[in-house]
Amino acid sequence: MYINELPRLIPRKKMVRFEDLEMGLIDVEEGIRLTLDKEPLDELAKSIALHGILQPLVVELGDEGRYKLQIGKRRMAAAKMLGLEKVPVIVLEGPLSPEDSLAMRLVENLHREDLDPIDEAEAYSTLRKMGTKVSEIARLVGKDRPYVSHSMRLLRLHPKVREAVRQQSIPREHALALLRLEPSQQIALAEEAMETDLTIVETRDRVRNLLGKGLKWRLVPIRIEPTVYDRLVTIAPDGDVFGLLKQAIERLLEEA
Numbered sequence: 001m002y003i004n005e006l007p008r009l010i011p012r013k014k015m016v017r018f019e020d021l022e023m024g025l026i027d028v029e030e031g032i033r034l035t036l037d038k039e040p041l042d043e044l045a046k047s048i049a050l051h052g053i054l055q056p057l058v059v060e061l062g063d064e065g066r067y068k069l070q071i072g073k074r075r076m077a078a079a080k081m082l083g084l085e086k087v088p089v090i091v092l093e094g095p096l097s098p099e100d101s102l103a104m105r106l107v108e109n110l111h112r113e114d115l116d117p118i119d120e121a122e123a124y125s126t127l128r129k130m131g132t133k134v135s136e137i138a139r140l141v142g143k144d145r146p147y148v149s150h151s152m153r154l155l156r157l158h159p160k161v162r163e164a165v166r167q168q169s170i171p172r173e174h175a176l177a178l179l180r181l182e183p184s185q186q187i188a189l190a191e192e193a194m195e196t197d198l199t200i201v202e203t204r205d206r207v208r209n210l211l212g213k214g215l216k217w218r219l220v221p222i223r224i225e226p227t228v229y230d231r232l233v234t235i236a237p238d239g240d241v242f243g244l245l246k247q248a249i250e251r252l253l254e255e256a
């Protein structure tokens with residue numbers, strides 16, 4: 001998450017200031033956990049050593065000049081591993097509501113590169129149930145709106161297929177193609193896709209066949225140099241290059 005996105009998730013009345021705070025002044029409650037916490041701590045420490053802490057921790061004012069950590073336990077631990085004396089923080093005047101805290105943690109985790117498609121879909125779905133619009137979720141995580149909508153559809157898959165997607169045994173796009181099928185068909189085709197390493201095109205063809213909807217046509221994109229295209233225009237009847245190419249292909253098939 002970019003640093004300028006964080007304030008958008010925090011109610012304005014809660015935010016006090018940005019500052020670099022001494023690590024020794026920050027208390028970490030034992031109950032704090034990050035949702036979807038899978039990234040190895042040593043990898044995060046290496047990233048911080050190279051680039052610094054790009055996303056500030058979130059703390060609230062405590063007693064006697066101390067602060068309580070709200071969000072950023074993993075970054076805090078990595079900073080301690082590196083022996084840092086200060087960390088960038090956003091200081092709040094009071095605790096976040098459970099909803100605001102959860103939303104921040106979800107968006108924070110959605111920026112991780114190792115997030116599996118089902119965890120990602122569940123995070124989007126949770127944010128949606130909390131009232132966040134799909135377009136806003138997409139903006140916060142740097143994805144387009146259709147990507148977020150399609151990701152949430154993965155949760156409609158049969159549990160066995162969802163688990164295969166979670167384990168990355170079957171690619172996300174393959175799984176999306178299976179959504180048109182009945183649960184038993186999803187399982188059978190998912191197993192076939194994993195065993196025979198079906199391509200996405202082959203998977204979609206299998207889905208169409210199972211639905212009794214054969215492929216009517218297939219798009220074959222080609223690139224033609226401008227000079228060649230201009231010559232084809234002069235040759236083709238009425239300048240119809242598409243029609244000329246189609247006739248040439250049909251002639252070749254007849255002679256094959």
